[in-house]
Structures are given as structure tokens and as C-alpha cells.
Amino acid sequence: MSTSPSPALPDQRLATSAARLAARHAGHFSPETVQHLLTDSYLRLAETAHVRTHLVVLAERLAAERLDALARAHAAPGxxxxxxxxxxxxxxxxxxxxxxxxxxxxxxxxxxxxxxxxxxxxxxxxxxxxxxxxxxxxxxxxxxxxxxxxxxxxxxxxxxxxxxxxxxxxxxxxxxxxxxxxxxxxxxxxxxxxxxxxxxxxxxxxxxxxx
Known part of the structure; x- marks a missing residue:
């Protein structure tokens, strides 16, 4: 079976980011959820980006913030x-x-x-x-x-x-x-x-x- 990154990733460099975020949130969010949020974050940022040099880095940061927020939203109130x-x-x-x-x-x-x-x-x-x-x-x-x-x-x-x-x-x-x-x-x-x-x-x- 091929171990190449999923073709759903808009930039193959995101595979490293996906693996890093999935490891950080193991037991809380599936790798599929992580990849979905990462891809969505990349595409949203790409809509307004003038220069795409740092898009992968920013997409990982935005996805990390969204995953942390999602975890907090699922936590007990207060x-x-x-x-x-x-x-x-x-x-x-x-x-x-x-x-x-x-x-x-x-x-x-x-x-x-x-x-x-x-x-x-x-x-x-x-x-x-x-x-x-x-x-x-x-x-x-x-x-x-x-x-x-x-x-x-x-x-x-x-x-x-x-x-x-x-x-x-x-x-x-x-x-x-x-x-x-x-x-x-x-x-x-x-x-x-x-x-x-x-x-x-x-x-x-x-x-x-x-x-």
C-alpha cells in the first residue's frame, strides 16, 4: 500500500503538519478530523493570501488554534x-x-x-x-x-x-x-x-x- 500523502491535501508539505497535529491530539481527535481542519484552514487563508510562502506554517497554526478551541468547546462548562x-x-x-x-x-x-x-x-x-x-x-x-x-x-x-x-x-x-x-x-x-x-x-x- 502506498504511504504517500492523501491527495486531498492542497499542498503536500501539509502532510508533516497533519502528522504533528494528529500526534498532539491523539485520543481526542481522529487523523481525519485533523486533516480536514488543516486543509480547510489552508484553503481559507489561501483565499486572501498575496504571497503563499508561509501558507503551510500559518495553516498549521490556524488549525492548531481551531483544534484547541474545539477541545475547549467539548470540555465541561466553567x-x-x-x-x-x-x-x-x-x-x-x-x-x-x-x-x-x-x-x-x-x-x-x-x-x-x-x-x-x-x-x-x-x-x-x-x-x-x-x-x-x-x-x-x-x-x-x-x-x-x-x-x-x-x-x-x-x-x-x-x-x-x-x-x-x-x-x-x-x-x-x-x-x-x-x-x-x-x-x-x-x-x-x-x-x-x-x-x-x-x-x-x-x-x-x-x-x-x-x-
Whole structure:
């Protein structure tokens, strides 16, 4: 029998990623589930990619996040730290800033993720700059598509200008932060948006149980 990678993989380099993820989740998810999520992650990212050099690496990272979210969604209610999901249209500005700032302020007390209903190709450079100024780097950040797994795993979903495109799952706490879109804005305006989001973050942290 041939041991070559499944032809379902859009890039044969994904076979190594599939094996690595399957080993990590052995006993929880089948290799078929892992491969399906990995392939889907690759295809979703490929839709908006300008350069495909890092697609395999990013697809593995996105699939890993989705598998972790799926595992959390199946866990007993109330276990683990609170999970907060930030959603905006492109996941290149507001939701990236909010996730980075909450991660910085929470110090591990909250699990944070972000996604976009119509993800862009890259994070806005001004957004990365104002976050560096605030003490957090976005060197590993990339716009991610909104998937069912991350919504199902979230305890709190914060929407930021994605309107009716954001899904609603019963039992989740939904917040909407009416923050301006930093896309194409001058750096001074992006700093103001960052500070406004940071103020919302402070309020959110204060509202969480045990904070």
C-alpha cells in the first residue's frame, strides 16, 4: 500500500503538519478530523493570501488554534480560564489590537483570540506600530477567518464593526464595541483608537469573575 500523502491535501508539505497535529491530539481527535481542519484552514487563508510562502506554517497554526478551541468547546462548562473572542470585518485592525492588548493586560488570566468575517491579507502596519508603542509586538499576528470552533469555545464574543456577519451562538455573552476602523487612518488617529480599545479592555477585565 502506498504511504504517500492523501491527495486531498492542497499542498503536500501539509502532510508533516497533519502528522504533528494528529500526534498532539491523539485520543481526542481522529487523523481525519485533523486533516480536514488543516486543509480547510489552508484553503481559507489561501483565499486572501498575496504571497503563499508561509501558507503551510500559518495553516498549521490556524488549525492548531481551531483544534484547541474545539477541545475547549467539548470540555465541561466553567472549566479553564475565560475565553474572549474579538471579531471585526478584516481582523487587520481593531480585533487584532483588542486581542493583543487584552493578552498584555490579562497576564494569562484570560484566553484570547481574534478573527475576521472577511479577513484581509495582512495586519495594518500602523496597527502593529501603535501596539509596539504600547509594549506588545505583533510579529506572529496574521488575519484569521472566523470559524465555528472559535465561536463555540468563546465565553465572551466582542464584535467590533462586523454587523450582521457576526454569528450568534446561544449561551455566549455578546458585547459590541463601536470603535472606529483604523484602516487608512493617520497614525495619530490609530493611536486614539488603540487607547479607546484599551479603555474597553480595562472595563472588561474588571467585569470578569475573580478580577
Amino acid at each position: 472549566t479553564g480560564v475565560p475565553r474572549v473572542l474579538f471579531v471585526c470585518s478584516h481582523n487587520a485592525g481593531r480585533s487584532q489590537m483588542a486581542a493583543a492588548l487584552l493578552g498584555l493586560r490579562a497576564g494569562g488570566r484570560v484566553a484570547v483570540s481574534s478573527a475576521g468575517t472577511d479577513p484581509a491579507a495582512v495586519v495594518e502596519p500602523e496597527v502593529a506600530q501603535v501596539l509596539i508603542e504600547a509594549g506588545v509586538a505583533l510579529q506572529d499576528a496574521y488575519p484569521k477567518p472566523l470559524t465555528d470552533e472559535v465561536v463555540q469555545a468563546a465565553d465572551i464574543v466582542v464584535t467590533m464593526g462586523c454587523g450582521d456577519a457576526c454569528p450568534v451562538v446561544p449561551g455566549r455573552l455578546y458585547l459590541d464595541w463601536p470603535v472606529a476602523d483604523p484602516e487608512g487612518a493617520p497614525i495619530t488617529v490609530v493611536r486614539t483608537i488603540r487607547d479607546e480599545i484599551d479603555a474597553h479592555i480595562t472595563e472588561l477585565l474588571a467585569s470578569l469573575p475573580g478580577h
